[in-house]
Amino acid sequence: MYRIGIGHDTHRLVEGRPLVLGGVRVESERGAEGHSDADALAHALTDAVLGAMCEGDIGVHFPDKDPRWQGADSLQLLARVMWLANERGYRVVNADATVLIERPRLRPYVSEMREKLAEVLGVEITCVSVKAKSGEGLDAVGEGLAVTAHAVVLLERT
Numbered sequence: 001m002y003r004i005g006i007g008h009d010t011h012r013l014v015e016g017r018p019l020v021l022g023g024v025r026v027e028s029e030r031g032a033e034g035h036s037d038a039d040a041l042a043h044a045l046t047d048a049v050l051g052a053m054c055e056g057d058i059g060v061h062f063p064d065k066d067p068r069w070q071g072a073d074s075l076q077l078l079a080r081v082m083w084l085a086n087e088r089g090y091r092v093v094n095a096d097a098t099v100l101i102e103r104p105r106l107r108p109y110v111s112e113m114r115e116k117l118a119e120v121l122g123v124e125i126t127c128v129s130v131k132a133k134s135g136e137g138l139d140a141v142g143e144g145l146a147v148t149a150h151a152v153v154l155l156e157r158t
């Protein structure tokens with residue numbers, strides 16, 4: 001049996017914060033604001049896995065107000081959700097994601113992101129796609145005010 005899930009996440013970009021995407025620290029003048037490490041890519045993937053299981057969203061499992069998730073490594077949050085998926089007999093078939101950010105260019109970081117995410121998702125790197133796009137100077141992403149990520153995950157019950 002197959003189950004598909006979709007995830008979406010946006011964080012405001014501000015000075016004085018690190019920019020972490022897919023568990024990779026990206027050199028940037030501005031970083032993502034948020035309670036955890038504000039990793040929009042990891043959060044979108046986490047929501048996609050939860051969505052595939054009809055298990056609500058990341059905010060239900062890791063509430064903003066809970067001090068345990070203050071500055072949390074979002075790959076660890078994804079790992080917890082993968083543990084839940086594995087408990088239910090699901091494994092990931094593949095994942096596809098798009099990150100939208102005006103700058104910096106993410107291409108040099110993409111293979112490391114895929115590697116880290118594949119490890120947490122329990123699949124080969126060839127089963128994890130990360131695409132990077134700019135906002136073409138339009139909207140909040142284009143103005144450099146936000147980073148957004150979209151993700152789709154396919155689960156199979158083994």
Ligand SMILES: [Zn+2]
Binds near residue numbers: 011
């Ligand atoms: Zn987020």
